[in-house]
Amino acid sequence: MKFHHLEPVTKGEFHLTINEADFDRSFFQRDRTDKFLTIAWNRGAEQVITIDGVKYDFPEQSILPLMVNQSFQFEKPGQVIAWQYNRNFYCIVDHDKEVSCVGFLFYGSTGNLFVRLNEQEQKKITLLFEIFIEEFNTIDNIQREMLQMLLKRLIIIITRLAKSQYITDKKLTDDKLDIIRRYNLLVEQHFRLQHQVQFYAELLNRSPKTLANLFAIYNHKSPLAVIQERVVLEAKRLLIYTDKSAKEIAYELGFDDAAYFSNFFKKQVSFSPSDFRAARLSS
Numbered sequence: 001m002k003f004h005h006l007e008p009v010t011k012g013e014f015h016l017t018i019n020e021a022d023f024d025r026s027f028f029q030r031d032r033t034d035k036f037l038t039i040a041w042n043r044g045a046e047q048v049i050t051i052d053g054v055k056y057d058f059p060e061q062s063i064l065p066l067m068v069n070q071s072f073q074f075e076k077p078g079q080v081i082a083w084q085y086n087r088n089f090y091c092i093v094d095h096d097k098e099v100s101c102v103g104f105l106f107y108g109s110t111g112n113l114f115v116r117l118n119e120q121e122q123k124k125i126t127l128l129f130e131i132f133i134e135e136f137n138t139i140d141n142i143q144r145e146m147l148q149m150l151l152k153r154l155i156i157i158i159t160r161l162a163k164s165q166y167i168t169d170k171k172l173t174d175d176k177l178d179i180i181r182r183y184n185l186l187v188e189q190h191f192r193l194q195h196q197v198q199f200y201a202e203l204l205n206r207s208p209k210t211l212a213n214l215f216a217i218y219n220h221k222s223p224l225a226v227i228q229e230r231v232v233l234e235a236k237r238l239l240i241y242t243d244k245s246a247k248e249i250a251y252e253l254g255f256d257d258a259a260y261f262s263n264f265f266k267k268q269v270s271f272s273p274s275d276f277r278a279a280r281l282s283s
Helices: 087-093 121-138 143-166 174-190 195-204 207-220 223-241 248-251 258-269 273-282
Strands: 002-006 013-018 039-042 045-049 052-059 062-068 072-074 081-087
Touching: 002 121, 002 143, 013 087, 013 121, 039 072, 039 143, 045 258, 062 143, 081 087, 087 143, 121 143, 174 195, 174 207, 174 223, 195 207, 195 223, 207 223, 223 248, 223 258, 223 273, 248 258, 248 273, 258 273
Parallel strands: none
Antiparallel strands: 002 013, 013 081, 039 062, 039 081, 045 052, 045 072
């Protein structure tokens, strides 16, 4: 079952997908023009989700936020409920950093956030889900506002749960978490051209050492590793989903020397770009 809300003037779109057997997303191919953030709820048993060619365990009764440019496929899509929305529908509230499209759920971590729900939390999300259904079935001139309000409530609930499950060090105060979030957002915006921590540190008015200390408290991944992993991820996507040559990909990702890019990729992945592509195509 699918529900769909479209604002003709603003082009804002909001989708609610319920237990659809063919639900997936292929950003670099079929769905590139549809820039939707996704909040997926696995209501059934643990299953596998493949994100950009990598398999992850998607625990039972857990929620996973997915970025606009992530391709994903579920082992059992029929047990997934998903909320999807574009910037024009909801992200006009970017100033509200905690619950916006650039908030903690999508930029608070460099990894995937699998947010587990206990029995009480399942009931809370189920009740909210039922209200979503009611609002999709109520066609009037305030439907958009009602759906936005419900979506914001959903994001608030999941953000609180994600923080409680992933932020365990009390030294990571909200202002420090915001620096990490802003760093991740800046990397997403500039990684194709800027590969040095110093560039991002200057934008944040912080020293590279300060950033390194913050990331060490949070997830033990250095700021440089965040940049490098984002570049490698994009390279993998382009190798898997497009027919661009390694040289074209190198230039697209800010490398003047294709050989240097190839060496960088091999150091990170243990395969050359051509060997990586060949292995993926044969699997």
